[in-house]
Amino acid sequence: MIDDPILVLAATGGQGGAVTEALLDRRAPVRALVRDPDHASARELARQGVEVVAGSLSDRGSLAAAMNGVAGVFAFTTPFEAGVEAEVDQGRAILSAAAEKRVPHLVFSSVAGADQDSGVPHFESKARIEAELVSGDVPYTILGPTYFFDNALGGAERLASGILDLPLPPDRPLQQLARPDLGAFAAEVLLDPTRYVGRRIELAGDAPTPLQMAAVLGAALGREVQYEQVPLAAIDNPDMHAMWTFLNGPGYSVDIAGLHESHPEIAWTTFADWAQGTVAAAGRD
Numbered sequence: 001m002i003d004d005p006i007l008v009l010a011a012t013g014g015q016g017g018a019v020t021e022a023l024l025d026r027r028a029p030v031r032a033l034v035r036d037p038d039h040a041s042a043r044e045l046a047r048q049g050v051e052v053v054a055g056s057l058s059d060r061g062s063l064a065a066a067m068n069g070v071a072g073v074f075a076f077t078t079p080f081e082a083g084v085e086a087e088v089d090q091g092r093a094i095l096s097a098a099a100e101k102r103v104p105h106l107v108f109s110s111v112a113g114a115d116q117d118s119g120v121p122h123f124e125s126k127a128r129i130e131a132e133l134v135s136g137d138v139p140y141t142i143l144g145p146t147y148f149f150d151n152a153l154g155g156a157e158r159l160a161s162g163i164l165d166l167p168l169p170p171d172r173p174l175q176q177l178a179r180p181d182l183g184a185f186a187a188e189v190l191l192d193p194t195r196y197v198g199r200r201i202e203l204a205g206d207a208p209t210p211l212q213m214a215a216v217l218g219a220a221l222g223r224e225v226q227y228e229q230v231p232l233a234a235i236d237n238p239d240m241h242a243m244w245t246f247l248n249g250p251g252y253s254v255d256i257a258g259l260h261e262s263h264p265e266i267a268w269t270t271f272a273d274w275a276q277g278t279v280a281a282a283g284r285d
Contacts, residue, residue, distance in 0.1 A: 004071040005031040005051060006190050009063075009094070010078075012041040014148070015109055018183030019074045019190075024048055026187055033066045057090040063097035072105040072190045073098060077129060079239075084125035091129030098138045105139045105193040107186055112144040112175070112202040112252045120242040130200070141189050144202035145182050146175040146252045149274040152213065159279075162223060167230040167244040170211045175204040175252040178269035185266055204254040208271045220275040 006023055010016040011032030023030050031051040034042045046052045055062030057077060067073060075094050079087035091108075098106050110126040118124070133140050158165055168174060185203055189196045208216065210227045218225035232248065235241040260268050269277075 002028060002071045002191065004069055005029040007031045007033060007066055007070045007073045009033045009057060009074060010076045011045060011050070011052075012039065013076070014150075014179055015076050015145075015182060016074065017041075018179040019186045020045065020050065020183075022180070022183035022187035023190070024050070026191060028187070028191060031066060031070065033063070058086065058093055060093040060097050063093055064100055067097055067101040067103055070101075070103060072107065072193065073103050074186055074190060075106055075108045077126070079122045079125055084121045084239075087122070087125045088128050091126075092132065095129070095132055095136055095138065099136060103138055105141070105190065105197060106133070107141045107143060107189050108133055109182070109186070110142050110144050110200075112146045112204070112254060113246065113250075114144060115200070116246075116250060116253075118242075118246045118250075120246050121239045123243070123246070139193070139197045141193070141196040141198070142200040143182070143186060143189070144200065145177050146202070146204040146254060147177070147247075148182075149176050149178050149205075149269075149271055150278065151176075152217065153279070159217060159221070159225065162218075162225050163228055164210065164214045164217060164225050165228040165230045166210050167232050167235055168210050168248060170227050170229060171209050172248070172251075173207040173209050174213075174247065175207045175254050175256065176271060177203050177205045178267075178274050181205050181266055181269055185263070188263075188265060201259075202252070202254045203259070204252065204256050205268045206271045207256060213271060216272045216275045217279055219272075220279040 008016050008020050011020050032045050033055045037052045037054050042052050053066045055066050077087045077090040114123045114127040214225045214227040
C-alpha cells in the first residue's frame, strides 16, 4: 500500500467522487481538491478521512500546492461551465503544476473517441490536452470513458412519463459505462501504475440499444417505457449536436469483450444491473 496520498481533482463531482470512493474502498490515502471545503459534500469526505484542500482547476497555484508530495493525481477537466477554451486552460494549468511538482503519475480522464478527429468540441478540447500531456515529461495514463449510464437520468421527467428519448436509431448500440466502474479502474491504475504508464485506455461496460434501454428502464421502474427517437435537427446545442452526429456515425469503438477479459478485477456493471440498482431504487423513494 502506498504511503503518500493520491490527489483527486474535482473530488465532489461525478467522476472525482467515484474515484475517491474507490480509493477509500482500497484504504488508500486520498487528498481531495474542492472549491469549497465547507460544503456538505466536502465535509463528508473529511469525515471519511480524506485530506480536503481548497482549489480550482483553473488556478495553477492551488493545483501545485495540492500536488506537493503526492503519489499520483486523478485529473479531470470540464467545458460545461465556461467553454472548451477554458477547459484547455484548465488542462494546461494542471499539466504545468504537475510538471513543476514532478508528479510521479497523472491519470487524465478524457473521453472515448477523442483520438478519432470526431469534430465534437468537447472531445477536441480533451484531445488538445491529451496531446500536451503526451508531449510533456509527466508520466501519464489517459482514460477514455464512454457515455455514462446515469446520463439517462437527465431526462427524468420524460422517464417518469414513460418516455426515453435519444437522437439515435432504436437499434443502434450505444457503448456506456457506470461511474463506479470508472472509479474502480482509475483506482487500479493509480495504485499499480507500472502496468499503465504511457497508455491510453477507453472504457465501456455495456452497449445496449435505445430499445433495450427502454425495456430495461421499464422493468426497473415497474411500468412501460417507450422509446422515441429525437431528430438530430432538434438538438440546438452545437456541441451536443456534434456529439450525437458522431454517435450516429463512427461512434465509440471500445473492444468491450477484450477490455473485460483483460481486466476481470473490475465489476463491469451492465445497464440492467445499473438500472436495477439506481433507477429502481429512485423509483421507490
